[in-house]
Amino acid sequence: MEALLKIFEQIKNSQFVRILLVSFLILMLQIPTAMMQGLVGDRQNLRQEAISSITTKWGAQQKIIGPQLVVPYTRQVQSGNSRRSEVKLGIFLPQTLDVSGVMDSETRYRGIFEVPVYKTDVTLRGRFQRPDLSNWGVRPEDILWDRAELNLQISDAHAIQNQAKLTWNQQQIAFAPGQGKGGSNPGIHASLKNQMTGNTFQFEVPLKLNGSERLSFAPFGEVTQVSLKSNWRDPSFQGLWLPNRRSVTDKGFEATWNIPSLGRNYAQQWNQDNPVRPETIQASVFGVDLISPVDNYRMASRSIQYNFLFLVLTFATFWLFEVIVQLRVHPLQYLLVGVAMSLFYLLQLALSEHLGFNIAYLIASAAVVVTISAYSVAVLRAKQRASTIGAMQVALYSYLYVVLANQDYSLLIGSIGLFGFLAVVMYLTRRVDWFNVNRSGTPPTLP
Incomplete structure (x- = not known):
């Protein structure tokens, strides 16, 4: 023992x-x-639920993709022993795209949780060249010019605050809800019936949008220029391109992007036979996040x-x-x-x-x-x-x-x-x- x-x-x-x-x-x-x-x-x-309850009513993260010109045309399709006519869509991007915007930002609260929100005045300006469909073997008489549309995709279209109108070669055209013929995503579109005469088309789209946390754009122009100004003091620039010029102070930030089309992974035009995948466009977006300096x-x-x-x-x-x-x-x-x-x-x-x-x-x-x-x-x-x-x-x-x-x-x-x-x-x-x-x-x- x-x-x-x-x-x-x-x-x-x-x-x-x-x-x-x-x-x-x-x-x-x-x-x-x-x-x-x-x-x-x-x-x-729990914080995400609180954020969703605010952004659902105010406006979610805004992503502006466009504008794009949609031109229908007919093509003869062989079906058995007969031929039938089928309508196809051609998508054309602007030659130039200039975006200028001012973001008025603030912080909203749900209980102890906060989310940055903003009101923004954004104006899209640019120029389209008259579409050329000859590379697709389309005859001039098969182009349905009177059914052409201008489409603009907006990720949370319910947060649009103005009755936006398209200025097309100095003619004002009312927008209709939905993205129209170009897709089923949220957005707006305008009919260009009797407006497709000429070789160049100047456009202008003023928008007033509510949004939260992020604002981003797609570089649809052969040259895309975006200028943003905001009172938010802690921006985080996102996407494939950072601003060429930026200034961040205690009063807010200013940023300018200049993006050539050579930097993205899709062309200036495509059709339904050779479409561009939506995720390819999504991968090219750029913009700014309104983030808090520290995520607790x-x-x-x-x-x-x-x-x-x-x-x-x-x-x-x-x-x-x-x-x-x-x-x-x-x-x-x-x-x-x-x-x-x-x-x-x-x-x-x-x-x-x-x-x-x-x-x-x-x-x-x-x-x-x-x-x-x-x-x-x-x-x-x-x-x-x-x-x-x-x-x-x-x-x-x-x-x-x-x-x-x-x-x-x-x-x-x-x-x-x-x-x-x-x-x-x-x-x-x-x-x-x-x-x-x-x-x-x-x-x-x-x-």
């Missing part, structure tokens, strides 16, 4: 067993970490990914005190420290919804650092040792903030930090004789 008790005492005091126990606690604490990730996802979904939920999700690393480093520091100093830290004490560190992410998430990310991060990290430092005074039985834990916690949360603010350098910063911590552990334990453990559980140092 005495031999069994001795073996049990050796196992109990084994640093290897202590490491296994601490590792098990770290793994067990990944359960609340996973629950925290789920909570972030739930809050994101994205930041929270990224910070939770570092919880495992923080637990390992903190528990390893407590374990080093066990090895170097003659004291024992109970597994429950490890667990309480780990729970406090895990609650940091919940506290940060809850506060950020009301105070913003930076202030929430400062309050949550300060609360955790003070709590763990004060608790460590009792656990490690010395204020100096507790101050070491507190300093390490300050370093960890400062490191995390730097990583979140500089995502491009997170791998470099993390690699250097881990290597530095390993070097410190190796230095502090360089004289420990791990093969000889006394009854207190503290390995003696080598001479």
